[in-house]
Amino acid sequence: MSSSQENKMKAVILYDSRTKSGSTEAIIDTIGLQLAESGAYVEKVKCKALADYSFIKDFDLVILGAPVYYFLVSSQLLGALNYGNLKKNLKRKKIAMFLTCGSPEAMAAVLYLPQLKIHLVRNKILVEKIFPSNVLSENTFIDSFVLDVLHEYNKTLKSRTGSVKWTVEAQEWLESVPSFLQSKIKTGAEEYASEMGYKEITCEMLEEAKGEFGG
Numbered sequence: 001m002s003s004s005q006e007n008k009m010k011a012v013i014l015y016d017s018r019t020k021s022g023s024t025e026a027i028i029d030t031i032g033l034q035l036a037e038s039g040a041y042v043e044k045v046k047c048k049a050l051a052d053y054s055f056i057k058d059f060d061l062v063i064l065g066a067p068v069y070y071f072l073v074s075s076q077l078l079g080a081l082n083y084g085n086l087k088k089n090l091k092r093k094k095i096a097m098f099l100t101c102g103s104p105e106a107m108a109a110v111l112y113l114p115q116l117k118i119h120l121v122r123n124k125i126l127v128e129k130i131f132p133s134n135v136l137s138e139n140t141f142i143d144s145f146v147l148d149v150l151h152e153y154n155k156t157l158k159s160r161t162g163s164v165k166w167t168v169e170a171q172e173w174l175e176s177v178p179s180f181l182q183s184k185i186k187t188g189a190e191e192y193a194s195e196m197g198y199k200e201i202t203c204e205m206l207e208e209a210k211g212e213f214g215g
């Protein structure tokens with residue numbers, strides 16, 4: 001495999017919609033096309049609540065997209081987060097999300113986005129967007145979503161290559177653990193920070209990482 005292939009971002013768009021060829025699917029196809037044109041490898045997968053989502057481990061970025069019906073984010077995506085293994089497999093993944101709905105953006109941000117975000121408190125959410133039905137025909141909204149996703153994703157790569165800073169408190173804590181463990185913890189913490197897009201390692205981040213690794 002060439003190095004450009006190795007560096008290619010792999011994105012999966014997980015979506016739901018009750019309507020065949022509805023607005024959500026049309027948006028997804030445009031997003032997928034634009035990401036592919038930017039050099040990414042993209043797949044789209046329609047959600048089923050109880051499907052097996054372990055394939056997500058092969059992707060760098062997960063885009064969640066769904067419409068709102070009767071005040072709820074479409075049921076198969078919510079079901080996959082609530083009852084399936086989607087949430088488990090999204091752990092530590094970079095995420096972008098969008099909703100399509102008839103409500104104004106401000107209302108949707110309060111009523112609908114939290115229905116997804118409540119499941120993603122440990123994720124790095126790169127971009128979140130509401131696409132109100134009345135703007136769906138305007139491709140500029142989708143263009144700006146894709147540009148934001150690429151920009152934010154590339155930022156996480158840059159912070160990965162740059163050295164992650166340790167706060168004084170976190171450094172002191174590291175020095176307080178037995179010396180034979182320090183190097184392992186240091187590498188693990190720095191990898192966790194870059195995966196999550198953190199620019200600084202703090203005591204709070206170390207606690208969070210400890211919870212993630214179960215140690």
Ligand SMILES: Cc1cc2nc3c(=O)[nH]c(=O)nc-3n(C[C@H](O)[C@H](O)[C@H](O)COP(=O)(O)O)c2cc1C
Nearest residue numbers: 017019022023024067068069070071100101102103
């Ligand atoms: C049966 C039905 C119920 C809807 N309920 C809501 C709602 O509660 N809140 C909202 O903001 N939009 C609501 N909408 C608008 C849809 O979210 C919006 O039209 C969306 O773009 C539909 O996506 P689709 O074409 O992929 O099905 C509803 C639409 C339909 C058809």
